[in-house]
Amino acid sequence: MTHPYQMPQPPKRRTLRTVLIVVGVVVVLCCGGAGIGGFFLYKGVKGATDPARQTAESFVSDLEADDADAAYGLLCGDTRVRYTREAFVQGVAKQPKIRGHMVNGVNVSSVNGRTSATVSMALTLDSGFTDRHLFALVKEDGAWKVCGQPY
Numbered sequence: 001m002t003h004p005y006q007m008p009q010p011p012k013r014r015t016l017r018t019v020l021i022v023v024g025v026v027v028v029l030c031c032g033g034a035g036i037g038g039f040f041l042y043k044g045v046k047g048a049t050d051p052a053r054q055t056a057e058s059f060v061s062d063l064e065a066d067d068a069d070a071a072y073g074l075l076c077g078d079t080r081v082r083y084t085r086e087a088f089v090q091g092v093a094k095q096p097k098i099r100g101h102m103v104n105g106v107n108v109s110s111v112n113g114r115t116s117a118t119v120s121m122a123l124t125l126d127s128g129f130t131d132r133h134l135f136a137l138v139k140e141d142g143a144w145k146v147c148g149q150p151y
Contacts, residue, residue, distance in 0.1 A: 052117035055144035076145035100124040
């Protein structure tokens, strides 16, 4: 019961609590959005670079396994015009044997409708020396092919 001479108290304001809740919600939404955006960006980049990486690794794995014929099948048309299968097999036989490899980087680009890639690898040779090699790849008929000076 209020006394006739007593002023009613205004309701307590909870401004600070409301502001903190709103700021918290905004922070959660922003961080979540950034996380989801980063995930899809990562998947997009990985989806663009993985096929080129896999082709280069298959090529080098074929060379490690002494299967120059299989490696020749991964060469682009321009390179196959410059090297016959026999010349490629003989050329590979004269090179130091690859004992292991590690991919250092992949770069995919599209210029004037031509999609190409470079795959940087560290090739461990049978001598123990590690050779840094850059493989050029092009997309032919929807498949990645090793082009240029292959090895």
